[in-house]
Amino acid sequence: MSVFRSGLLVLTSPLSKLSLRLVPILTSAARLVQDTLYVHLQPGLSLTGSTQPRSTYVPATSEVYSLITKLYADAGIHHHLDVRVLLTNILNQGASPPALGSVQNLSQPPEVVLTDFETRDGGQSNPVKQRLERYATSCYSCRPNLISVLLYPEYELEPNDGELSPQQEASVTEEPLQSYSDVVVGGTFDRLHCGHKILLSVSCMLAENRLLVGVSDKDLLKNKTLMELILPFEQRVAQLNEFLVDIKPSLRYEIVPIFDYFGPSITDSELKCIVVSEETLKGGLAVNRKRVENNLPELALHTIKLAIDPQHAGYEEEKISSSSLRCRLLGTLLRSPRKEPSLPLYPYIIGLTGGSGSGKSSVAQHLVRLGAFHLDLDRLGHNIYMPGGPVYEQVVETFGTDILKEDGTINRQVLGAKVFGDQEQLKKLNNIMWPVMARMAKEKIDEAAAQGKAVCVLDGAMLLEAGWSEMVHEVWSIIIPEDEAIRRIVARDGLSEEAAQLRLQNQMSNSQRVKQSHVVLCTMWEPEVTYKMTEKAWALLQKRLKDK
Structure with a gap:
C-alpha cells in the first residue's frame, strides 16, 4: 500500500x-x-x-x-x-x-x-x-x-x-455541553501540538458564534524555555488560523497578540467564557477579578486537564508542551547547510560559537572525543598577540606602548580597557586581527584535510561577528539563559553580576545567533544531557555526510 x-x-x-x-x-x-x-x-x-x-x-x-x-x-x-x-x-x-x-x-x-x-x-x-x-x-x-x-x-x-x-x-454520559456565544482562550501556541489542539477544540465546541484567541508575544516570551526557538508571531498565527478554519469554519475567529497576562479578556464585554488548563486556572481567576474591577460580569471558567506526554525525557515537562518540542529541536538541522563553491569538499567544516558562559568549550571537547579536528580560534587569537607574532607590531603601533608589560608582551587587560566600550577602537583592533586569523584558520583546515579528518570544528566566540561563517558548511550555536550565563561568569571569572551582565550585552544575543545557525545546542541541564545532545547532533551530522 x-x-x-x-x-x-x-x-x-x-x-x-x-x-x-x-x-x-x-x-x-x-x-x-x-x-x-x-x-x-x-x-x-x-x-x-x-x-x-x-x-x-x-x-x-x-x-x-x-x-x-x-x-x-x-x-x-x-x-x-x-x-x-x-x-x-x-x-x-x-x-x-x-x-x-x-x-x-x-x-x-x-x-x-x-x-x-x-x-x-x-x-x-x-x-x-x-x-x-x-x-x-x-x-x-x-x-x-x-x-x-x-x-x-x-x-x-x-x-x-x-x-x-x-x-x-x-x-460514559450523554450530558450536553454548556455552550456560550463568545469564548476566549490564550497561549503561546508555538508549534501546534496535541495539547494545543485539545485546548482549541474544546474552545470551538463551547463557542456558538465567536472564539477570541490571545497569542503571547514579546515580554511574555522572555521566561519561556528556549524562547529563541519560538516561531515568529506571524507564523504562529498562520498555523493557528489554518487549524481553526479547518476544524470549524462556521465560527468567527479573532486572533490577537497579547503582551500581558490579560489582553482583551478583561475589557471585552461580549465574552461569556474563558477556557483554561489546570495550570492556568489561577490566571482565569485573576481575569475575573480584573473584570469585576472594570464593572464587567465574570466569565464562566472551563478547565481542561493537561495531556501527559508518555515519551518525555527527564529534563522535559511531563505534559505535552511546546518547550519539550523545542528541546527536541536541539541538535537537529534547522536549515539547509551552505553549499558555496568556495567551501572545500573535504573536510566538512562546522563553525562552533556561543556567548560567554555558554558551555561552548565543553561541547568542543566532546566533539573532539567523537572524532572531530578542533581549531580553537580564540586561542589562535591569543597566540598571534605574542612578540614576533603576525599582528604584534601593528597592534603596538596602533594602540601605543602603554599596553605592554615589562617583559614586552601585550597586556590584554589594558588593551581590552582601551577597546571595549569604544566601537571605533574595537573596529580598529578587529580589522587587524580577523583577516590574519582567517588566513591561519584556512591553513589549519588544510592540515585537517592532510590528516584525513572528515570533520573540522572552527571554534570561535566571534565566529559570526567576524564573518568566519563564510568558511563553514554549518554554524552550530551554543545558547544558555542569560541569568545562568551570568551565574557561570561570576563563579568562573570572579566578576560582579553587573560586570558579567555588561560583558553579555557587548556580545551577540542568543536570538541573533540562532537566526544564523544551522544547529542549536543548549547546556542548561546536567553535563550528561549536554553530552547526549552533542552525540545526537554528531550522529545526525554523520548521517548527512553519508547521504551526501
Whole structure:
C-alpha cells in the first residue's frame, strides 16, 4: 500500500466502543498517512445498503468531548502526523444547525479516505469503498482519484475489544455541553501540538458564534524555555488560523497578540467564557477579578486537564508542551547547510560559537572525543598577540606602548580597557586581527584535510561577528539563559553580576545567533544531557555526510 501525504479518517463505531479502539486505529492510519490526518466522527454511519449515506449532526456531549480529548492524547505518539478532528458536524446547544450538504474546503485536501467501518463480507468491499469515497467527497474537498481503505479488521481487535466494563459504562454520559456565544482562550501556541489542539477544540465546541484567541508575544516570551526557538508571531498565527478554519469554519475567529497576562479578556464585554488548563486556572481567576474591577460580569471558567506526554525525557515537562518540542529541536538541522563553491569538499567544516558562559568549550571537547579536528580560534587569537607574532607590531603601533608589560608582551587587560566600550577602537583592533586569523584558520583546515579528518570544528566566540561563517558548511550555536550565563561568569571569572551582565550585552544575543545557525545546542541541564545532545547532533551530522 502506498503512503499518502494527507488523509481523511471516517470513524463509524459507537463512541463508547471507539474509545477502546483508538490506539490500533490511529496506528494503522499512521502507516498510510505521513503528514495530515483529518478525523470525521460519524458514529452509526452505515456504508452498506442501497442508499448513499449522508452526514448527520452529532450532539456536543461530554462523551464526544472525552473522545476528542483521548483521540488527540493517543495521537501524540505519532510525531510525524498532524491530526485534526473536524467539528463541522459536532453541534453544541446554542448553535443553529447550518444546512447540510455543502462541501467543506480543507487546507490539505485528502488523498486517501480511511474508515473503521466493520464488514466481514469480502464481496461487499468494493461497494463499501465506493460509498465511502462518495461520502467523503460529499462532505469535504478531496484530491482527484481519491483512494479508499477499510482499516477493519487490519487493526486486529481482540475478542473483547469494544466491550466496556461496568465502571467504564457508568462513566460514559450523554450530558450536553454548556455552550456560550463568545469564548476566549490564550497561549503561546508555538508549534501546534496535541495539547494545543485539545485546548482549541474544546474552545470551538463551547463557542456558538465567536472564539477570541490571545497569542503571547514579546515580554511574555522572555521566561519561556528556549524562547529563541519560538516561531515568529506571524507564523504562529498562520498555523493557528489554518487549524481553526479547518476544524470549524462556521465560527468567527479573532486572533490577537497579547503582551500581558490579560489582553482583551478583561475589557471585552461580549465574552461569556474563558477556557483554561489546570495550570492556568489561577490566571482565569485573576481575569475575573480584573473584570469585576472594570464593572464587567465574570466569565464562566472551563478547565481542561493537561495531556501527559508518555515519551518525555527527564529534563522535559511531563505534559505535552511546546518547550519539550523545542528541546527536541536541539541538535537537529534547522536549515539547509551552505553549499558555496568556495567551501572545500573535504573536510566538512562546522563553525562552533556561543556567548560567554555558554558551555561552548565543553561541547568542543566532546566533539573532539567523537572524532572531530578542533581549531580553537580564540586561542589562535591569543597566540598571534605574542612578540614576533603576525599582528604584534601593528597592534603596538596602533594602540601605543602603554599596553605592554615589562617583559614586552601585550597586556590584554589594558588593551581590552582601551577597546571595549569604544566601537571605533574595537573596529580598529578587529580589522587587524580577523583577516590574519582567517588566513591561519584556512591553513589549519588544510592540515585537517592532510590528516584525513572528515570533520573540522572552527571554534570561535566571534565566529559570526567576524564573518568566519563564510568558511563553514554549518554554524552550530551554543545558547544558555542569560541569568545562568551570568551565574557561570561570576563563579568562573570572579566578576560582579553587573560586570558579567555588561560583558553579555557587548556580545551577540542568543536570538541573533540562532537566526544564523544551522544547529542549536543548549547546556542548561546536567553535563550528561549536554553530552547526549552533542552525540545526537554528531550522529545526525554523520548521517548527512553519508547521504551526501
